[in-house]
Structure formats: structure tokens, C-alpha cells
Amino acid sequence: MHGEFKVPGGKLVVVDLDVVDATLRNVRVSGDFFLEPDEALLLINEALDGQPANSTGESLSAVVQRALPPETVMYGFSTASVATAVRRALAAATSWTDHDWQLIHEPPRSPLYHMSMDQTLLEEVAAGRRPPTLRVWEWSEPCVVIGSFQSVRNEVNAEGAERYGIQVVRRISGGGAMFVEPGNTITYSLYVPGSLVEGLSFQDSYAFLDDWVLAALHELGIKAWYQPLNDIASPDGKIAGAAQKRLGTGAVLHHVTMSYDIDAEKMTQVLRIGGEKLSMKGTASAAKRVDPLRSQTGLPRETVIDVMLASFSRRYGLKPDEVTDAELLRASELVETKFGTPEWTNRIP
Incomplete structure (x- = not known):
């Protein structure tokens, strides 16, 4: 063995x-x-x-x-x-290079699309119909994404969200709320079989699945490290937060949102964020921007993504792919029956 x-x-x-x-x-x-x-x-x-x-x-x-x-x-x-x-x-665990990694990087999509596609691709990998996949998200409109177990009214200022026309959606993983506007974050998902993280504790799997992105950040000149349980940090503060969802089959969804250039003033009007949490996001004042990737690299968002993908490809290989018609149909069904319904969004009011 x-x-x-x-x-x-x-x-x-x-x-x-x-x-x-x-x-x-x-x-x-x-x-x-x-x-x-x-x-x-x-x-x-x-x-x-x-x-x-x-x-x-x-x-x-x-x-x-x-x-x-x-x-x-x-x-x-x-x-x-x-x-x-x-x-x-x-446990006969597999390594990264045992798999034929696919890349999905589509044009901007709606928040509900992203929520439903996360579940869809996780199910497809679990069923063996899709190889392990890395998906980079692009957003077509602003939103707040809350964790599976969060209370809507505890996390979101409804008046602020309405004022700025910001939709609230709920994802399938735990963790905290994300404030997103097109171009202000870098979000990606990994859909992997359970064999890749076999033998790892839940905590160790977080760092294991993001080791590649730490290497990419180092290439960009950012001294980054993993901060348990689910944060990526630098000397200037938090850069990213990760979350996971695991199916009974063992398949794992691991997704990360990285701050590129966030309007902190607007964020604090939309999210209910205390002073301690705000300081962890890299700013002491709501009038500032949360921009660790932009300020620390001086590079366009697209260039940062290109460096990340190139780093992953050199390590493990990465082939461009597309969402299939069957996956699109399943994601559309999930929007109608789950993610787009008030019952799901407000399941914890």
C-alpha cells in the first residue's frame, strides 16, 4: 500500500x-x-x-x-x-496527479446559477459522471451569499440590501456571509472525490485543498498562509475564506472567496458586521476598501486569476471544459425547486 x-x-x-x-x-x-x-x-x-x-x-x-x-x-x-x-x-487515498482535472471558467452568471451549479457539479463528481473539476466563478450582479446555517436577519441588513438592489442567496456549505459585486472578488470551487482527502481530518483537508493557491499567491509576491479553520491570511489581514460541503458518498465541494477590491462602506451597510469582524477583513474603517489582492499585487483581477490557474496546471494538469446540457438542466431545476425559493433562502429567518 x-x-x-x-x-x-x-x-x-x-x-x-x-x-x-x-x-x-x-x-x-x-x-x-x-x-x-x-x-x-x-x-x-x-x-x-x-x-x-x-x-x-x-x-x-x-x-x-x-x-x-x-x-x-x-x-x-x-x-x-x-x-x-x-x-x-x-485507505487507498488518491493524490492530485491521479486525476484528470477539468477547468470550467464561464462568462458572468447570476447568483442563483452559481448556487445551483455548485450542487450540480458536486453530484456529478460523486456519481462518477464528471472528473474532478475546478470552477472559477464570474458574477453578473451583486449579491450576499449566506452560509447554509446562518440566519438571514442576523447577517443581512434588509434595508441596505434593498437600497443597493442586492439579492440574498443561500449556499449549501456552512461558514459566513459573502458580499459580492462583479469584479470585486475571486471565487472558485473544487469538486473532488472523497479519495483525494481520505485519511485527512476535516481541518487538515481545508489546508490540503488550498495548498496550491498559497503557492500561487507566493508567486504574486503575497506572503500568505492558512489560518485554521478556513481562512487564508497575509500580514495585512484576511485574504480569503473557505467552506466545504460533503455528500454521503464522500465527494467534497471546497469553495473559496478571495477579496480583490471590496467597497467596505457599502458592505457594512448591507451586512451586519461588528467591529472585530471588520478588522479581520483587513480594514479598520468602513470608509476604506478591502483590497488585499489588488493592493498587494498591483495587478488586474484577470491577471491574478491567470497566475492561479497556471500554478494549478503546472502542478496537476488542467484541461478546459464546459458545463454539459444535462448539468445545465439539473442546475435550472435546482433554481426552481430549491435555491430560488423563499423556503430555502429563509429556512433560518
Whole structure:
């Protein structure tokens, strides 16, 4: 069995092993990490050999930690990442390059289209009718997107939304509210099979699925990092927020909204945002703009997206694709029966 785990912001850990009588045998850990002293690698392998195959990640990490001498230095990985690689080997997890990645990047669409297409493409990947897909959103009109479990009246100032003609829609994932106007954010979705995140904790899967975008931001000159549970941050404040939805089949929707150039004054009139939350969005005053990507790169939004897609393609490959007629039909049905209905939007008033 073979398992790999690329530590977000760190190194690759690879584990090859056998399972004999429900125990780990012939464990061989390797990777591009740094480890001192040399004999520590042998100690890691010996500690894992003989462990029950149903061991939790926490117990495997503890076993390895106990086996290492106090002077051990691990750079670019940890005992927890070794345990994760073991669990991914046991679960026959797939890696990014095992998949034929597709790209969907359409002209601007309505908020309801985006909500319904997210569910549609997730269902298609889950059913095996579509390969793993990266979709970049373009918005045709302003909106507020609230999380699946948020209260409308707690998050949205109805008077402000009406004044600016801003529609309120509800997505299928949890997390917080998004204020969107065409051209002011970069939003993307990943639709992946459960095998890609097999063996990862819920928290680790967030950083794992966005490691590629951190590399792209570094190419753009932004020193960015993942801030648990679901934020991407820089020295100047929050850049992006992520959210996930998982189906019973294991398929995962992971989507991210990045601030390119947001009108913070309008945002605070539409959303009910406290001072603490506003400061986390990168501005201390509602009169300022939330523009980490624009101000930190000095580049047009389209150029930032191009760099991101090029970075993904170099790592994993990426082929242009289009939404199928069947997917369009399913998304249209979901608008009529779910996302465009007051029952869904106001299911938590």
C-alpha cells in the first residue's frame, strides 16, 4: 500500500507498507523532508511496524513521537503528517496527479446559477459522471451569499440590501456571509472525490485543498498562509475564506472567496458586521476598501486569476471544459425547486 501527504507549506511525506494479520508490516517512510539524526528514519519505521491497521492518526503520531530521541529535528513535516500518510496508504487515498482535472471558467452568471451549479457539479463528481473539476466563478450582479446555517436577519441588513438592489442567496456549505459585486472578488470551487482527502481530518483537508493557491499567491509576491479553520491570511489581514460541503458518498465541494477590491462602506451597510469582524477583513474603517489582492499585487483581477490557474496546471494538469446540457438542466431545476425559493433562502429567518 502506498500513501502520500504533501504538508501544506511543507514537504512531501510518502509511506509504503504492507498489512499482515491486520497489522502494519514493512513500513517504509520517505520524502523530501529534512530529518536529524539520520537514524531517526529507521526509528520511525520500526515504531510503526506492528501497529494495528485500524490505529487512529493520533495514536500513530504518539507512537512515532515516543520512539524519537529528544534531539530529533523534523523540518517540513511532523509525526502527525507521518501518521496522515499512513492512514492515506491504508485507505487507498488518491493524490492530485491521479486525476484528470477539468477547468470550467464561464462568462458572468447570476447568483442563483452559481448556487445551483455548485450542487450540480458536486453530484456529478460523486456519481462518477464528471472528473474532478475546478470552477472559477464570474458574477453578473451583486449579491450576499449566506452560509447554509446562518440566519438571514442576523447577517443581512434588509434595508441596505434593498437600497443597493442586492439579492440574498443561500449556499449549501456552512461558514459566513459573502458580499459580492462583479469584479470585486475571486471565487472558485473544487469538486473532488472523497479519495483525494481520505485519511485527512476535516481541518487538515481545508489546508490540503488550498495548498496550491498559497503557492500561487507566493508567486504574486503575497506572503500568505492558512489560518485554521478556513481562512487564508497575509500580514495585512484576511485574504480569503473557505467552506466545504460533503455528500454521503464522500465527494467534497471546497469553495473559496478571495477579496480583490471590496467597497467596505457599502458592505457594512448591507451586512451586519461588528467591529472585530471588520478588522479581520483587513480594514479598520468602513470608509476604506478591502483590497488585499489588488493592493498587494498591483495587478488586474484577470491577471491574478491567470497566475492561479497556471500554478494549478503546472502542478496537476488542467484541461478546459464546459458545463454539459444535462448539468445545465439539473442546475435550472435546482433554481426552481430549491435555491430560488423563499423556503430555502429563509429556512433560518
